[in-house]
């Protein structure tokens with residue numbers, strides 16, 4: 001039985017991501033963990049919110065873990081996956097229902113490694129209910145346009161995403177729902193290299209706003225692409241596309257810009273504006289949203305790396321589980337390597353504490369090469385059995 005690993009929840013970013021990665025890895029590798037001061041750096045006292053609790057409980061059930069302390073607002077949990085069960089649970093159709101608009105995609109982020117490495121042979125359809133566009137979390141649009149294509153580029157079988165309904169973070173009564181269809185890996189994920197950024201080939205703008213704003217949004221975006229053409233496209237001819245969806249809500253505005261490069265890299269930035277504003281201010285709000293998201297995208301383009309700030313932390317767990325040396329070029333700033341965000345450093349800290357995987361400054365690490373369907377503890381049990389059999393043979397004992 002592997003040793004219990006303690007993780008202090010206030011470390012670095014000290015938010016929900018530390019918990020999600022740790023519990024996801026524990027359920028996969030069967031390494032038991034104890035987390036204290038969960039979300040200890042968040043205002044309002046920290047502890048588990050619905051979205052975190054949903055993920056922990058689902059992973060607990062899937063890996064037949066002994067779970068203690070899990071409840072709304074709880075600040076300490078102990079998660080002990082069942083090392084006696086043979087392999088991981090085989091999954092087919094999964095429905096995870098949240099009763100609040102907690103981020104669907106943070107639940108997805110928590111359980112994706114488990115499903116991918118579960119060893120299940122058939123595709124797994126997973127439907128999640130909650131919020132599709134929630135501040136400080138990946139939107140449905142970011143997941144389907146950035147994360148999933150990049151995962152496919154690094155060797156994960158293409159994950160299909162289907163949006164049923166939108167659900168907004170605050171004030172909305174309607175919950176959103178999404179189905180992801182995942183084809184689990186049948187062998188270890190080979191090491192991958194995201195090093196060569198290439199040139200920016202095209203940009204897609206996805207706008208969600210009240211229908212009455214469509215013309216204005218399109219005009220603002222066209223002016224922005226014209227003004228910033230050199231910053232975005234360099235010497236290439238600007239190539240962009242704008243799609244518009246009615247948000248059916250006077251207070252919901254979301255813009256995502258995704259740049260695709262000649263080497264298939266995706267860089268995304270977005271902003272969700274979901275506050276009220278005074279009458280007559282809508283034009284100002286639209287132009288502020290376009291300016292802000294465009295500036296953020298230009299900064300991502302200028303660092304020359306192969307992952308935007310968010311993707312960089314979301315790829316850490318896949319680097320750590322892959323087989324061999326994987327690298328993600330995070331870009332340069334002022335002639336030095338661009339530091340990972342606090343979220344990325346936190347993800348790197350968790351994989352180091354649990355798996356002993358170390359990242360260098362260039363964003364590279366030696367992954368453990370996890371074999372789908374087998375926890376680490378199970379693998380070491382097999383190795384121990386084999387060693388015992390060799391000893392018995394040497395001593396001539398049958």
Ligand SMILES: Nc1ncnc2c1ncn2[C@@H]1O[C@H](COP(=O)(O)OP(=O)(O)OP(=O)(O)O)[C@@H](O)[C@H]1O
Pocket residue numbers: 013014015016017018039042106135136137138139142270309310311313314343
């Ligand atoms: N605009 C965005 N686009 C894509 N991903 C995002 C965006 N904003 C945040 N993320 C991702 O969402 C995750 C947020 O983790 P974090 O620990 O802050 O979340 P949380 O569970 O909501 O916790 P807390 O409430 O404790 O902040 C990170 O993986 C981050 O990269």
